[in-house]
Amino acid sequence: MNIVANNLEAPGGIPWKPVWLHDCDTGLDKAYSVNEARSQAQLECLPGEIPLIIFIGDGVSDLAAAREADVLFARRGLRLEEHCKEHNIPYIPFNTFSDIKREVEAISLEDQKKTGGVGKPVRYNPRANMWRSLSSKEAVCFLSFYAFYAFYGVLY
Numbered sequence: 001m002n003i004v005a006n007n008l009e010a011p012g013g014i015p016w017k018p019v020w021l022h023d024c025d026t027g028l029d030k031a032y033s034v035n036e037a038r039s040q041a042q043l044e045c046l047p048g049e050i051p052l053i054i055f056i057g058d059g060v061s062d063l064a065a066a067r068e069a070d071v072l073f074a075r076r077g078l079r080l081e082e083h084c085k086e087h088n089i090p091y092i093p094f095n096t097f098s099d100i101k102r103e104v105e106a107i108s109l110e111d112q113k114k115t116g117g118v119g120k121p122v123r124y125n126p127r128a129n130m131w132r133s134l135s136s137k138e139a140v141c142f143l144s145f146y147a148f149y150a151f152y153g154v155l156y
Contacts, residue, residue, distance in 0.1 A: 030065035052121040
């Protein structure tokens with residue numbers, strides 16, 4: 001799993017200096033990062049496989065990425081969830097990484113039951129995937145992309 005985040009330089013302690021990854025207001029263009037991860041996942045898949053992209057977020061810096069993932073997790077009660085409601089963007093609310101783990105396991109089981117792990121993922125988002133072929137005949141390559149770092153925890 002790759003973690004995508006801005007960096008921080010702190011030579012000698014304080015003051016800290018942020019090192020932005022991208023040239024944008026937040027320093028990290030998460031929509032671009034999601035699409036970059038999708039491209040990388042596609043390279044790692046066998047021919048005909050379609051990666052399933054999962055994005056987990058909570059706040060304002062996650063808004064641009066909200067429409068880019070196949071499956072979106074938005075932290076309950078925070079700005080990303082409000083944005084999803086305002087713009088009718090499908091999402092799964094969560095409070096903890098345990099909630100996400102349970103949902104990802106359920107998504108995997110649902111996909112196995114409905115597709116046998118072959119072809120297009122059940123939770124495939126055509127709006128986020130218009131550039132790709134919809135006619136996969138192979139097994140699904142599953143990529144989890146966690147582009148937020150507001151919580152500390154391990155998803156196991």
